[in-house]
Amino acid sequence: MQLKIGNFYVKDIVFGEKLSFADGVLTINKEEAIAFILEDEHITECDIVIARPGEKKRIVPVKEAVEARVRLDGESLFPGVTGDLRMCGSGTIHALKNMSILGVGKHWGSFGDGLVDMWGEGQKYTLFGSLINLCLVIDTDEEFEQREQQKKNRAIRWAVHRFAEYVGKVVAELEPEDSETYELPPVTKRSEEVNKLPSVVLVMQPQSQMEEMGYNDLLYGWDLNHFVPTFMHPNEVLDGGIISGSFMPSSSKWSTYDFQNFPTIKSLYREHGKSLNFLGIIMSNLNVSLEQKQRSAIFVAQIAKSLGADGAIVTEEGYGNPDADYILCLVALEDVGVKTVGISNECTGRDGASQPLVTLDVKANALVSTGNVSEMIELEPADEVIGELQALARDGLSGGWPDDDELGPSVREDGSIIMENNAMFCGDMIAGWSTKTMKEF
Amino acid sequence: MKKVIHYINQFFAGIGGEDKADHQPEIREGSVGPGMALNEALKDAKVTHTVVCGDNTMGTDTEKATATILEFLKDKEFDIFIAGPAFQAGRYGVACGTICKAVKEEFGVPVLTSMHEENPGVEMFKSEMPIFIGGPSATSMRKNVADIAAYANKLLAGEDTGPADEEGYFPRGIRHQVWLKEPVTAADRGVDMLIKKLKGEPFETELPISARDMIPIAPPIKDLSKAKIALVTSGGIVPVDNPDRIQSASATRWGRYRIDHMDRLKSGEFKTIHAGFDPAAADADPNVILPLDVMQEFVKEGKIGSLHPYFYSTVGTGTTQREAARMGREIYEHLKEDQVDGVLLVST
Secondary structure, eight states, rough: OOEEEEEOOOEEEEOOOSSSSETTTEEHHHHHHHHHHTSTTTTEEEEEEOOTTSSEEEEEEEEEEEEEETTTTTSSSSTOOOOOOOOOOOEEEEESSSEEEEEESSHHHHHOOOOOSSHHHTTTSSGGSSSSSEEEEESOOOOOTTHHHHHHOOHHHHHHHHHHHHHHHGGGGOSSSSEEEEEEOOOOOHHHHHHHEEEEEEEEEOOOOOOSSSSSSSEEEETTSSOOOOOEEEEHHTTTEEOOOOOOOOGOOOHHHHHHHHHHHHHHHHHBTTTTTEEEEEEEOOOSSSHHHHHHHHHHHHHHHHHHOOOEEEEEEEETHHHHHHHHHHHHHHHHTOOOOOOOOOOOOSOSSSSSSOOOOOOOOEEEEEEEOOOOOOOOOSSSEEOOOOOHHHHTTTTEEETTTTTTSSBTSOOOOOOOGGBTTTTTTTTTTOOOOEOOO | EEEEEEEEETTTTTTTTGGGTTOOOOOEESSOOOHHHHHHHHHSSSEEEEEEEEEHHHHHHHHHHHHHHHHEEETOOOSEEEEETTTTHHHHHHHHHHHHHHHHHOOOOOOOEEEOOOOOOHHHHHHTOOOEESSSSSSGHHHHHHHOOOOHHHHHTTOOOOOHHHHHHHHOOOOEEEEEESOHHHHHHHHHHHHHHHOOOOOOOOOOOOGOOOOOOOOOOSSSOOOOOEEEEEEEETTTTOOOOOOOOOOOOOOOEETOOOOSSOOOEEOOOOOOSOOHHHHHGGGSSSSSSHHHHHHHHSSEEEEEEEEEEEEOOTTTTTHHHHHHHHHHHHHHTTTOOOEEEOOO
């Protein structure tokens, strides 16, 4: 299976007459673009705002991020979501780099939504602080969930996915600046040199803990709550086979942008044929009841063992309760003789003194830590807020609060904020971007 | 110029060895013994006073000696308190830890000390303060003093301090996120760690998990019909006026409430203050969270011996494990005193 991604590096985004891309500048016809988004009858209002790194702009509540792309065969980017089902992972894609499309609530936030700062101290807390963001600021008619802490955010999320296709088409006919090729032959058809190397799988645990449909990550449009682990080609993930959901506290989330560019997949590809034989991905999930957690761990361990994996990297989209799935999976693999490394964030509390994961096991002896969800962050006011700042305090975002005996409200009258890292949009970069770690003090 | 008060024992004050170990606490102006090296290493600060106390006095008459020293410090202005270095000297190490902890609690100033890893003071006090990793004997005096002073200089200048391994003190069990100085992504760190593990080469986990973190499950109660059982909940059930002002999330307080005179908790008398779930059902019938009704029936049926006359309550949502552990220990003292055999711990 071979996937070729041609890259177009965006230096700036501007509004203009015609949707076009030239000399690194992406031009958007705002009216046409808004009309396209409003084709969804559930979207009642839409604005498009550009946020560039260095501008004193704060974006909140951010619900989803997607990279704009086009498939040269004309197929949809997200089968089962924006188009018919097709097998992902091969063919040629053109992608607009250095930018993302963000889905932002015009008013209402929810538990899993996050914040992005484009300048200063707050910029480093998210990957998106250093990308040029096309923010779709949207209100919807989904009144049933307007006052709910948990929101499906369906209309906004789908708008972002559709808009990624709308923008991506602009580079369909153009020549990319450079390109990357991702190719893995079938597991049993690899050269002797590659077969001699230690075999490795990546175990992904995307978020799927909501029992009600509509909140979880979708695999080919399928809710991962109703799922047992399976073997996948890494290219399926890079090519839109999976999209993000709307549930997990934001800093622990994998956005669709993360799936499309999953750094841990790319690092394993880089070592493939050199120091390891990258067999592929065991796609697992995260569950609520112990029996469900155990069942998934059994499937993962069995598939890894049957494939002849010597090693595995396990990574979870979440913290807290999902730590149980994470540790269980690491232990199940170690128990069948597969050596493991885990990649996850920690929750050590605001004072840093709490147990880092909900469950611990000495067999999990090789862990990479990407951040602390409960780290306290205080940031100065922005010149411009994209979305609605009060959402952070009012709407139950995981890292914000309406009021507190000692700390006061998350959003202060002057527009400065105090929050937990929890509400930084995909802030712990568990997909593998994170250059944070955890240290003892 | 910032002010430092320094604590040393009778030996380093030049008073004498074992025969003078019951030397009573005293305070002198200026620096004494190791305090001179400390003074040299401090940038914009000096040792204004030195407290001297015999190791035996501190070890056997701890409360009185501590109170005397705190009294000495009451009218003194100081920005930081430093004890030792204590090297491998066990009683001296414990004395340094004891007095540092007391000074931190009484005056709220930073406290620092230094000990060798085998000093029993390390295990006893390392979670309370930075204890710098010192040498076994006074031959490493200059280096150990310099390490403390380097950290003190940063604190006094209001500069950021680094993690324990960079600064050179024993980790305190406090973990915070930091950006790596050489930015290597988590993806590359993970793949690199796996390659090392597969090759059998040494690797370093970023989250060490030791066997000591595991808490074994208690053995079962042999005969429930003779056992005294207590009810403890993190579900936030309290009398309606919440007399102990327990917080609805990230709780630091708990309460205990008498229940031996009632068969069940009545709606209107008890409610939940827990912010992590819909309270409607629990407010309508608090027994769904704290099953007093069922427990009293079990007592009547002889299924359990008796019920502890109080229930204990706090809120679990957002509450850190450290606070939960502290509250658990405090509640445990009451249960132990009343010889409770088993606890029904009701979470939500």
